[in-house]
Amino acid sequence: MKSVIATALLTAALISGSATAAAAEDYRTYTGSIDGAAYLVKVPTRWNGDLVLYSHGYFPLGYDPGRIALANRPETEGWLLEQGYALAASDYKGRTGAAYEQGPRDQQALLDWFGKNVRQPKRTVALGSSMGGALSIMLAEKSPRRFAGVASLCGPIDLNSAWNGILDVSFALKTLLAPDKNIELVRVTNPQQSAELLQAAITQALTTPEGRARLALAGALGNVPGWVTADKPRSADVAEQIRQQAFQISLIHVNTFGPFARVDLEQRAGGNPSWNTGIDYARQLARSGERELVREAYRAAGMDLHADLAALAAAPRVGADPAAADWMSRFAVPSATTPTPVLTLHNVADSAEPGNERWYAQQVRRSGEPNRLRQLYADRPGHCSFSSAEEIVVLEALFDRIDTGRWPHLDPRHLNAAAGKFGADHHKVTDVATFRDVPAAPGFVRFTPDPLMRPSR
Structure with a gap:
């Protein structure tokens, strides 16, 4: 009995944490920690009874965002509070890395805390961006009674596919640009060395037409x-396109989801969950939206594309650890049951493939309710580079669907007109190339993405 009481007291202490509340003119702020996961909650003075639970994206190891965000853009956060929505977000225990299992657990704990310490919300909407966009869908699937809807922004919805794509690009870089270098793609023991060797290969490749062609091929395999x-619009110059592609490969495949991130992922999964056994890279290239860039680059360099595809076919492959692959299937791949309405937003040229939306829609047609899903696109490059006006229009549409049971008009012309009603402060997006905000007109557009390169099913 004593052990049971001690466990209950310990659990209560972990949940209550060091919560504090600070009064503000328009909302009340709560901060604290639940079992080591910091959280932030804001409740408007004139609360409408609804809660928006925000799931943040992937933070690389060692990255400190400085604050807990309650939306993808601060202007979106401000608009939600002005409209009377309470906002909440967990920073996740440890806050960095592939928190596919930990993040939803901490978000659920925060919902429990909110119900006990504030009030049970009338309705809760799951909002997330990037990794958080994928986790928001998973949250609603696993706890359908707790959520009234999902807004998934720029989500790599099939997170397992994303890691296989990371492997494909790195595999091609190593095979074609640094075959004699000790680059560890999985089961990494020296992440610093592997990251430096990958970056050196990219830097060197940019200096020659032959290197640029092989960079384009590696990038195309990850779309x-x-x-x-x-x-700026997409450049017509092949070399400039490859430079922009290479910038993203360095940023994503080396510095964000590269060798250091692989160590974190494998620690969480209990082994390597990624594989390329049985993958035909010639077929993968034919599926890629960047295939024409590759062909132009090889023609410009006077190289034989088929020879390099043959080299990829002959290179030793990587196999997954079954238990780790099972972990990814459970925590990083949605069932697509759509127990609540889901509205997604993706840029047409995002390093997190917009093909995720196409794949997810196919899965929903098999396992869910297609009328509960709508998918929107912005004619722009960059990961999560949306304006707050676009994000707000998406949220308004989802709230309308929840309130009425019917989707509002979602054609691009109507959405752009709605977004255009907001002031200039709501028409800025983050330029991934410079990490600064730039002006952007509403960009909703009709779009059919290419197939997802490495779907989990």
Whole structure:
């Protein structure tokens, strides 16, 4: 009995944490920690009874965002509070890395805390961006009674596919650009060395037409777009497109989801969950939206594309550890049951493939309710480079669907007109190439993405 009481007291202490509340003119702020996961909650003075639970994206190891965000953009956060919505977000225990299991657990604990310490909300909407966009879908699937809807922004919805894509690009870089270098793709023991060797291969490749062609091929296998500058159209110059592609490969495949991230992932999964056994890279290239860039680059360099595809076919492959692959299936791949309405938003040229939306829609047609899903696109490059006006219009549409049971008009012309009603402060997006905000007109557009390169099913 004593052990049971002690466990109950310990659990209560972990949940209550060091919560504090600070009064503000328009809302009340709560901060604290639940079992080591910091959280932030804001409740408007004139609360409408609804709660928006925000799931943040992937933070690389060692990264400190400085604050807990309650939306993808601060202007979106401010608008939600002005409209009377309470906002909540867990920072996740440890806050960095592939928190596919930990993040939803901490978000659920925060919902429990909110119900006990504030009030049970009338309805809760799951909002997330990037990794958080994928986790928001998973949250609603696992706890359908707790959520009234999901807004998934720029989500790599099939997170397992994303890691296989990371492997494909790195595999091609090593095979074609650094075959004699000790680059560890999985089961990494020296992440610093592998990261430095990958980056050196990319830097050197950019100096020659032959290297640029092979960079384009590696990028195409992950559908990495040759367009990243949010305030400029896609360049017509092949070399410039490859430079922009290479920038994203360095940022994503080396510095964000590269060798250091692989160590974190494998520690969480209990082994390596990624594989490329049985993958035909010639077929993968034919599926890629960047295939024409590759062909142009090889023609410009006077190289034989088939020879390099043959080299990839002959290279030793990587197998997954079954238990780790099972972990990914459970925590990083949605069932697509759509127990609540889901509205997604993706840029047409995002390093997190917009093909995720196409794949998810196919899965929903098999396992869920297609009328509960709608998918929107913005004609822009960059990961999560949306304006707050676009994000707000998406949220308004989801709230409308929840309130009425019917989707409002979601054609691009109507959505752009709605977004255009907001002031200039709501028409800025983050340019991934420079990490600064740039002006951007509403960009909703009709779009059919290419197939997801490495779907989990």
